[in-house]
Amino acid sequence: MRTLTKMALSAAVLALAGPALADTADRRIALSNNYAGNSWRQAMLQSWETVTGQAVADGVVAEAPAFTTAENQATEQAAQIQNIILEGYDAIVLNAASPTALNGAVKEACDAGIVVVSFDGIVTEPCAYRIAVDFREMGRKQVEYLSGRLPEGGNLLEIRGLAGVFVDDEISAGIHAGVEQFPQFSIVGSVHGDWAQDVAQRAVAGVLPSLPDDIVGVVTQGGDGYGAAQAFAAAGREMPIIVMGNRQDELLWWKEQRDANGYETMSVSIAPGVSTLAFWVAQQVLDGQTVPQDLIVPFLEIQQDGLDAALETTPEGGVANEEYTLDDAKAVIAAAAN
Amino acid sequence: MSGLVRPWSWAFAAAGLTYAATVALTGVQGAPGLLVATLTFASFSVLVGLGQMAVITLGPGNVDLSIPAVMTLAGTLSLKLMDGAAGTEAWGLLAALGIGLGAGAANYALILLLRIPPIIATLSASFMFQSLAVWSNRGLRIKPPDTLATFSTGATLGMPNLAWIALLAAAVFWVLIERSAYGRRLSAIGQNARAARLAGVPVEGVRAATYLLSAVMAALAGFWLACFSGGAALNMGAEYLLMSIAVVVIGGSSIAGGNSNVPGIWGAAMFMFLIVSMLNSYGLGAGVRLILTGAVIIAIVAAASGRRAAA
Numbered sequence: 001m002r003t004l005t006k007m008a009l010s011a012a013v014l015a016l017a018g019p020a021l022a023d024t025a026d027r028r029i030a031l032s033n034n035y036a037g038n039s040w041r042q043a044m045l046q047s048w049e050t051v052t053g054q055a056v057a058d059g060v061v062a063e064a065p066a067f068t069t070a071e072n073q074a075t076e077q078a079a080q081i082q083n084i085i086l087e088g089y090d091a092i093v094l095n096a097a098s099p100t101a102l103n104g105a106v107k108e109a110c111d112a113g114i115v116v117v118s119f120d121g122i123v124t125e126p127c128a129y130r131i132a133v134d135f136r137e138m139g140r141k142q143v144e145y146l147s148g149r150l151p152e153g154g155n156l157l158e159i160r161g162l163a164g165v166f167v168d169d170e171i172s173a174g175i176h177a178g179v180e181q182f183p184q185f186s187i188v189g190s191v192h193g194d195w196a197q198d199v200a201q202r203a204v205a206g207v208l209p210s211l212p213d214d215i216v217g218v219v220t221q222g223g224d225g226y227g228a229a230q231a232f233a234a235a236g237r238e239m240p241i242i243v244m245g246n247r248q249d250e251l252l253w254w255k256e257q258r259d260a261n262g263y264e265t266m267s268v269s270i271a272p273g274v275s276t277l278a279f280w281v282a283q284q285v286l287d288g289q290t291v292p293q294d295l296i297v298p299f300l301e302i303q304q305d306g307l308d309a310a311l312e313t314t315p316e317g318g319v320a321n322e323e324y325t326l327d328d329a330k331a332v333i334a335a336a337a338n
Numbered sequence: 339m340s341g342l343v344r345p346w347s348w349a350f351a352a353a354g355l356t357y358a359a360t361v362a363l364t365g366v367q368g369a370p371g372l373l374v375a376t377l378t379f380a381s382f383s384v385l386v387g388l389g390q391m392a393v394i395t396l397g398p399g400n401v402d403l404s405i406p407a408v409m410t411l412a413g414t415l416s417l418k419l420m421d422g423a424a425g426t427e428a429w430g431l432l433a434a435l436g437i438g439l440g441a442g443a444a445n446y447a448l449i450l451l452l453r454i455p456p457i458i459a460t461l462s463a464s465f466m467f468q469s470l471a472v473w474s475n476r477g478l479r480i481k482p483p484d485t486l487a488t489f490s491t492g493a494t495l496g497m498p499n500l501a502w503i504a505l506l507a508a509a510v511f512w513v514l515i516e517r518s519a520y521g522r523r524l525s526a527i528g529q530n531a532r533a534a535r536l537a538g539v540p541v542e543g544v545r546a547a548t549y550l551l552s553a554v555m556a557a558l559a560g561f562w563l564a565c566f567s568g569g570a571a572l573n574m575g576a577e578y579l580l581m582s583i584a585v586v587v588i589g590g591s592s593i594a595g596g597n598s599n600v601p602g603i604w605g606a607a608m609f610m611f612l613i614v615s616m617l618n619s620y621g622l623g624a625g626v627r628l629i630l631t632g633a634v635i636i637a638i639v640a641a642a643s644g645r646r647a648a649a
Contacts, residue, residue, distance in 0.1 A: 037468070037572050042476045070465070163624035191618050198567035198574055205375040206615030209368030210360065226568060234491060235371055249479055249568055317478030317569060 024286045025059050027090040029279060031066040034077050034097035034121060038195075039247075040223075040319050043272035044095075044120075047323050051276040061283060074101035081105040084114075091115040091282040093275065096123045099166065115285045119278040119297070120270070129285065131278050131295045131332075133270050135167055138299060139174025139219070142243045143182055145266050146217045149241060153184025154216035157207075157240070159193040159200055159228055161221045168192075171221045188212060193224035197249070201227030208235045218242040222269045225250040245269045246300060246320040251311050258307065267302040267310075271322040280329030292336040345590030348638050349605030352588075356612040363619050374498060376611050378566075381504035382559050383607035386578050387585035388511045389555030391603060392548045393456075394586050395515075397528040397595035400456050400545075402552045404445055405582050406575030407464035409560030411471045412437045413570035416561050417480045424483050431561060438557025441467055442550035449549070450542065456549075472572060479569030490566040500562055504604075507555070512600040524548065528596030584610060588638050609638075 031048055035041055045066055052064035067084070069076045074097040082105055084092055092109055096102050096118055103125040106116050110127035119131035147153070158175060161168035172190075179185050189211045193200030200223075208231060215237070218228050222245025229250075232239055239257070244250040244267035257263035274297050285291050300322055302310045314320045357376070361369045386405050393402045412434040420430040441463070448459035481487070492499050515521035523544045526534040535541050559578070564570035587593050588609065589602025613634060617627040 036472065039476075039478060039572065042472070042478075042572075046476070160624075163628070189618070190621070192624055194577075196571060196573055196576075197569075198563060198571065199577070201567055202375075202379045202611070203614070203618065205379065206372070206611060207618040209372040209375070210364040210615075210619035230491070230568065235375075247479075249481070315478060317475075317480050 023288060024061050024283055026062050027283075027286050028062050028088070029064045029091040029093060029282050029286075030084045030087075030089040031064070031093045031095075031275065031279075032077060032081055032084060033066060033068040033095045034074075035072045035095075036068045037072075038223075039317070040272050043315075043319050043321050044275045047273035047321060048275045048279065051273075051323050052279055055279070055283075061286075064279065069097070072097055074098040078102055078105040081109060085109050085112050089114060091117065091286055093278045093282050094118040094121075094123065094128070095275070096121040099124050115282055117278050117282040117285070119274055126293070129281060129291060129293055129295070131274065131281060131297055133167075133297045135170035136174035136177065138268060139171040139176075139221075140178040140181070141174075141268060141299075142219045142266075143175060143178025143185060145243065146185065146219070146241060147182040149264070150216055151184075153182065153186075155188040155212055155214055156185050156217045156219055157204070157211065157215050157228075158187050158190040159204065159218060159220045159224045160190060161192070161195045161224075163192050168221065175219050185217070187219075188215070193221070193227065195221060195223040197224060197227035197230075197247075199227070200224035201231045204228050204231035205234060208232070208237065213237070215240045220245055223247055225267075226253050229253055239263065241265050243268065244302075246271075246302060246310075246314075248311070248314045248316060248318050248320070251302070251307065251314060251320065255307055255311055258304075264304050266304070267320070268299050269320070270297055271300040272319055273321050273323040277324040277329055277332065280324060280326050281333065283326070284329060284333060289333070290337075291333050295332050295336045298332070344601075346599050346602030346605055348641055349589050349602045349609055352634070352638050353605050353609035353612055356609060356616045360612065360616040360619050372612075372615065374493070375615070376608050377501040378498040379611045380604065380607035381498070381500040382563050382578065383581050383585050383610060384504040384603055385507055385555050385559035385562070386582040387589070387603040387607060388507060388600070389552030390582035391586045391589070391591050391598050391600070392511075392515075392524065393552045394583075394591060394593065395524050395528045395595050395598040396545060396548055397531055400548075400595065401583065402445070402460050402549065402556075403457060403579065404441065404460040404464035404467060404553065405556040406577075406579045407467035407471070408438060408441045408553050408556040409563065409575035409578060410570065410572060411441065411467045411560070412557035413560035413564030413574060414471045414475050414572075417482055417564050417570050418475050420480075420483055420486075422481045422483055424485060427483055427486055430483075430486070434557045434561035435554055438554035439550060441557065442553030445553060446546045446549040450546070468572075471570075475570075479571060481569055482565040486565040487568065490562055500566065503562065507558075508600055508604060515598055515600055520544065520547065525596055525598070528592075528594075530596075581610060584635060588635060 077097045102123050106123050106125040106128050109116050116128040118128050122130040122132050189207050191203035191207050217240050220243050225242045225244040226249045246267050246269035310320050393400050416430040416434040419433050420426040445460050445463050448454050449456050523539045585603050585606040588606035590599040
């Protein structure tokens with residue numbers, strides 16, 4: 001009797017859930033990741049584990065393992081993708097070591113009928129889907145925010161990322177476009193902070209003595225705001241408006257300053273959980289939905305009034321994060337289709 | 339005549355020139371700030387450079403590639419152990435030193451037991467250390483205890499505390515290298531390992547001590563860097579690999595081994611910070627900056643070694 005009830009129940013559940021999920025329940029999605037050596041990537045992998053673990057338990061997909069290469073080399077990742085092809089996965093979610101060097105392997109995957117969704121580190125191969133970050137807009141936005149706070153403008157210090165990396169050029173181009181749009185600002189100094197607090201601290205400390213006393217703002221790329229603040233404090237300078245990059249130590253410092261002297265700024269970056277957005281996009285493609293090849297990742301912005309809430313949900317020493325749902329993915333797809 | 343020009347004087351001359359060139363731009367009011375920043379950030383390079391110098395002095399093929407990973411591991415684990423609590427500072431420092439000893443022992447075990455060349459041994463060991471650091475804390479930044487954060491960013495008698503530590507370390511190394519039996523044996527091995535062995539030098543013992551020393555110095559640098567910059571990061575040691583080798587070479591030690599130079603490490607470390615600050619201050623792009631840095635380093639090494647050959 002009890003068994004019968006159970007069977008009836010599960011049949012009812014299946015009937016309810018069935019139509020939406022049946023198409024991908026036996027599909028397998030693999031994450032191919034090129035690097036795990038910083039807190040952002042660690043959070044990215046954890047979000048992937050959380051969301052795909054739940055999706056597998058719910059029967060949305062059959063499995064979704066993550067594979068990370070040891071050396072952050074395009075050749076190594078190309079070999080890894082070939083292995084994933086041979087193992088017969090239905091879709092590959094890809095954070096690529098290079099935008100072009102993996103195109104051969106990606107083409108092979110497409111030819112084998114595998115869906116490839118690249119995100120963060122995207123690939124240019126036309127058959128792949130791209131969930132790209134609008135890095136230029138991320139840079140421009142910072143100057144726009146500063147123009148709201150400081151209508152009369154002033155001198156800015158720019159902290160760049162790792163020299164020679166595409167992301168660094170893009171964000172910096174956006175910042176310079178912003179300065180053109182708001183010509184009351186001028187960039188009086190530019191250093192490379194390599195997206196690391198300690199490197200940024202050293203670079204800023206070294207350049208500060210040569211800069212004018214009235215630096216009103218610091219435009220950044222993420223992971224460098226706390227180090228810049230430390231350098232300004234050590235030099236005994238007036239604290240400029242430093243745009244933060246969603247790291248917990250940056251948010252904590254911001255909160256301490258706010259409580260002490262009403263310091264105001266903003267914080268912007270990409271949530272590491274964007275890997276889960278890519279997962280749902282891959283699931284949608286496998287489900288037979290029409291998905292445009294090029295999608296845009298939403299920014300994760302923290303404003304003054306959202307600071308406390310953001311700090312509460314950010315793990316100590318980690319990055320502010322957001323895990324995406326199937327509905328988020330549908331919204332992003334719909335936005336790109338229009 | 340050539341006896342007056344020490345190999346390390348080139349590094350100090352270069353540091354002085356870059357300092358003067360930067361101050362010429364910043365004006366006199368920027369000079370003290372720049373000096374304090376230079377002493378602070380040179381300290382980390384000095385700590386790792388001293389250890390690397392000892393290893394390189396062992397002779398061709400000896401170089402410690404595990405320095406960045408040991409820094410990361412020591413910084414991560416010791417800060418995790420202290421967890422920002424007061425009263426744990428001594429334990430944290432001891433833990434960092436212990437991690438250094440362990441890492442050095444692992445390096446040497448690979449070299450001795452498996453007969454792997456030191457470059458490969460320390461490189462492969464560094465993967466293990468880095469993975470341990472990733473696994474232990476998944477890249478989360480834990481704040482140092484307030485006492486350590488204040489101490490590492492503070493100054494005593496006008497000189498940054500970290501610079502005092504690095505100065506003390508350099509003094510200890512100078513005594514070790516110039517005045518102790520260990521230093522003589524180290525140079526002897528670097529000049530001719532076979533002759534040293536035949537002369538009764540305990541070659542393997544000296545080698546073991548040297549790799550331990552290098553790892554302990556890297557751990558110490560990692561510990562202080564993590565305290566100074568408000569927490570350990572997984573990529574915090576990345577640029578100290580080339581830095582540690584560059585300060586040894588620019589400082590006037592022989593890259594072929596057998597001849598080390600402690601004061602030069604300080605001159606070179608200050609120069610390496612100042613050259614980046616100078617080019618940043620003059621507003622040059624990253625490309626020009628890297629090219630000029632490389633060209634200047636080659637010029638100094640050529641000048642220093644040319645002088646030695648002439649002497």
